[in-house]
Structures are given as C-alpha cells and as structure tokens.
Amino acid sequence: MIINKIRARNVLKYAELSIDLAERGLIAISGRNESGKSSIGETVCFALFGRTFSIPPDEIEKVVRWGENHCSVTLEFSVEDQRYELARFLDRDGMHSAKLALSGNIENPIARGVGAVADALFAILGFEYEEFVESFYLAQREITTPHPHSQAIKIMAGVAPLEQVAHSLQDEIAEREDLLGEIRAEWESVDQDVQALGIQDGRMPRLEDERHHTSVQIEQVNALVDEINVELDRYAANATQIERARSASGRVGFLRFLVLLLALASGGLWALLTYAGHLPQAELARELLARHVPQWNDQKVLWIGYLAAGLGVLFLLLWIRKAGIRRRIAELTAQGAQLAGVLAQARAIDIEDIPEEEGLATESDMDDETPGEHEDPSMHAPARPDDAEYQAVHGQLDGARSPVRVAQDYCEREAAWLTYVGDRLNAQIAELDIEIDDEESRLQEALNLSEVLNGLTDKREDIEERIACRQRGLELLHGAILHLSNTFNRDVKELVGRLLPLFTDGRYEHLQIDEGLNVRVFSSEKRDFMDLDEVSSGTQRQIMLALRLALSKKLLGRTVKGRQFAFLDEPFAFFDDERTRRALYALTDLGDDISQVWIVAQDFPQNCQVKFDTKIFCERGSNTLTVAG
Structure with missing residues (x-):
C-alpha cells in the first residue's frame, strides 16, 4: 500500500490538510514541538481504520478539531x-461513516459503512489496525520490543490462523464436553428408569408357560365336566334299559324253563309210546290221551314227536334270546362303567396353582357380618365328595349297580366342584393376562429405553471420538505453532542481522531472540552477547528500530500485497547526528518492498547524504497545511 494523497478537514490540529506525495522514497516531516507533525500520521491512521494510536476508541470524537462539529478525511x-479512494466522516455525536471506491469512480463504492469498509480494506491491504501499529506505523512513543503474544506478532509469524483454528477447536471441545455431560446425565436418568422397571430375566416366558399350563388345565376341567354330564345322561338312560332287560331276561328264563319241561315231557311221551308201548305206563298214557284228546288214535303219536321237536327248537330260540339280553345288559353295564372311568379321571386330575379363595369368612366372621354383606356365592367353593364316597360310588358304577339318584347327586357335586375350579382357573388366566399385558408394556418400555440408551451411547461415543479427534488436532496445531514461532524468530533474527549493521555502523551484527521476543545483542568489541540495558539508549532505539523494520518485512512476506509505506514518528529520539545520518542512509536501502518511508523529526542533520523525495514542514501557529507533489 502506497499513499498518494491526503485531504482532511477539521481533523485534530488541521482545519485544512492537503498533501500530495511521491510514491517512492523518503518523506520528511519536520517542525517544532506541537506543530502538527504527529497529527499527519494519526490522520492517516484514522482514515484507514477509524481510530488513532493516541485516542481511545470510545473517545474517537476527539479526532474532530476543537471548536468544530464534524470532520472528514479522504x-x-x-x-x-x-x-x-477512502473517505471517512465523523461528528461530535459519534456519527461515523465510511466509503471505499476505486479512484475516479467514487459514485460506485466498493463498500459503504464502517464495518463493510473495514472488511473490504482487510481483503485489499492484508492487515488490520493491530498489525499496522506493530509494524508499519511507529507512533510517537518509546520504542520497545513488541509483545510476543499480540495479535499482530501472531499474524506476522503465521500462527494467527492456526491459533484461531485452535481456539475454535477448544470451543468445540468445551461445547462437546458440555454436551457429553448432558448426555451422560440423560443416560444415567434413562438407566435409572430402566432399573426402576425391575425387569426380571425369564419372567415373561414363565408367565406364558404358566398361562399355557393353566389353559390346558381349564380345557381338561371343562372337558371332564362335559364328559361327566354326557356320561351321567347315558348312565341314567342305560339304567332304565338295564332294568327292562333284566325283567325281560327273567321272563325269557322262566319261559325257557317251561318250554324245556314241555319239550322233555312231550319227548318222553313220544319215546314211551313209540319205543315202549308194551309197558303199563304206555297203556296208561294212551288212556289219558284218549280221554282228554278228542279223536285220539295211535297215528297221532307222531305229532307228539313233532311237538317235542318244536318245543326243543323253541327252547333253543329262548336260550339265544336270553343270551342276547345278557349281552345287552353287559354292554349297558360297560357303558355305565365309562362314567366311573370319567369320575376316576376327574378324581385323578392334578389341579395346580389354584388361587386361594378370597372373601371366605369364618363362621364367627359370618356371625359378625350384617345381612347382605359378602353374599356372592361365587366366592364360596362347593363341597367336593370325599374319597370314601367316591370309592363307594365308583364300585357301584363299575357294575352299574348304583342308583341313578345316587350317581346323579355325586356327579352334580363333582361337576359343580370342577366348574368352580374352572372358574378359579379362568380368574387366574385373567390375572395372568393382566400380568402378561403389564409385563409386555414394561418390556416394550424397557426396549424403548434400551434403544434410547443405545442411541445415547452411540452419541456419547461419537462425541468422545470427536473430542479425541479435536484434541489430536490441537496437539498437531500446537506443534505447528511452535514450529512456525521458531521459524519466525529465526527469520526475524536474520532480518535484524542484515539491518542492524546498517544502523550501528557494523558495531553490532548478531542478535539472540527468544520465544518471548526478548533481545540480546552481540558486541564485536566485547565478543559476547549483551542485554539491552547494558547498551546506551540510542543503541537500544537503533536495535528496536531494526527489529520493528524486520517485523514489517516479515508481515509483508506473510500477508501484504505489493509495495508498502512505513510511518516512523520520531524514530531518532536520543540519536546524535551521526547515528541519525546512518539511520537515514539505512532507510534508503530497505528494499523495494518498503518503498515509501515517512520520517517525523524536529529537524534533520546537515549533510545527510540522502535525498528526501517529499518534504513537509509544519508550523506551530498554522492550522492549515498544503503540500504539492
């Protein structure tokens, strides 16, 4: 950046300031104390950055000349x-505006407004106020070593962007650690919710197995009740049929006996008359037959044989009939035994986990209760027949000898008890269903919470990985910053080593600069390094001036584009004429990168052997200054 023109109104000392400058060479600003020399440098600083070195930013309205209400600078x-072309305006009320445009095209600004202009200038110049006052602009003050941790030095060293990234990483680490703490707290809260559910391993399978087992028992009980009712109806029907069959069997047996007697009598009579007709018994039989049977004769003896044969056949038929009735009775008796088998199954059934009755009161409790209380019959278990009664009934049912009334009474009580058991098992099923539904809900809730925990764990691991990644990045950045800082110190030392002999006439050539930018100088006479407080104040300022110019060159190499100006306000204080001449001569040979050097001094020694390309003389009593190029 090279300054070409300055136009200012009511800025600091000057009501009017107009300076046209040479683009290269030395610019000498001289004059007595309080003649306005430093105001020129501060005007340049105000024009560029909207602030000055000597006036705090919160009192910037003091830039306006005393007695005036506003100021402007171009x-x-x-x-x-x-x-x-950069224009800036300020009034006593703190109203501040700025405009940046290409020269000759002021109507189409590049940026308008203080913030926008500052951003645009940084992109064009490559530096801001802090770097400017630590390098190219030496205000009227004691020349000291720059602060090693200033932003300007960090930018010159190239570590500023790395530190910015490091700060961003540290902020991200802090932010993620806070988030990690929140996630851990949330994880612990959700885990406590999971623990509060009290999920027991295997409880759900146990409940389902218990429900299945109970369902099987209910099916068995209901099936037995149905079988008892069916078999009881069959037993009652069979009992009637058995009674009828037994009566028929008695009648058939009597008739069969009678037919047998008749068959034997007729057969014996036929045999007597046919084969023993000469016997007296045969004669007696003929007389009886003749007397009682009309038209009897010996030819009819054959019919007696036929009668005996027919009666024999009838006897056989009655025998078969009686055998059939016996088989029927046996079948009906066997069917009656099926009821006994069903009752045996009912007696042998293993009913487990029947819930204990609720609401059952003792006899004394029943006496104490008022009528109508706890009168739900379903709450009382019906009496089940005891084993002795079962054995008696079972033995009678085996031979179908049990009266229907006795069997019916027993079966009704057994079925009532089984029905009660089924109801209790159904109630247990209902309770198990509630428990299963509740357990399913709790398991689903636990599953949902587990998914939340898994998600939080994944988040935590991801954040921990991101933190670890950023910490590794910080380690790498710190290593890079250390490397750049060491390189910067070495480069500055080399630059100062080239400039210092020019300022000290070769008496001091080498410097030691540590990480804190503390300087020690090598004395050719003493052949050793010396602290700055061991040399004269003039030599100290020569060394610091060389260090300042070295930093400027370093900044040029780092961020600044093109040639650059340097403004040195009273750099030769405490210099004798000879040192001033050497310093001026050295400033003419700074290189092509710093090609415009402003030097402020009360006066310059004679016979400087340097050419000032622009001379500016300030008068104490004048508030206007015009310098033509």
Missing part, C-alpha cells in the same frame, strides 16, 4: 497499481 492510495 485518502487516496494504491495497491499493486490499483488506486483506491
């Missing part, structure tokens, strides 16, 4: 052969 400068 600065024309060039960067890499491109000219720009």
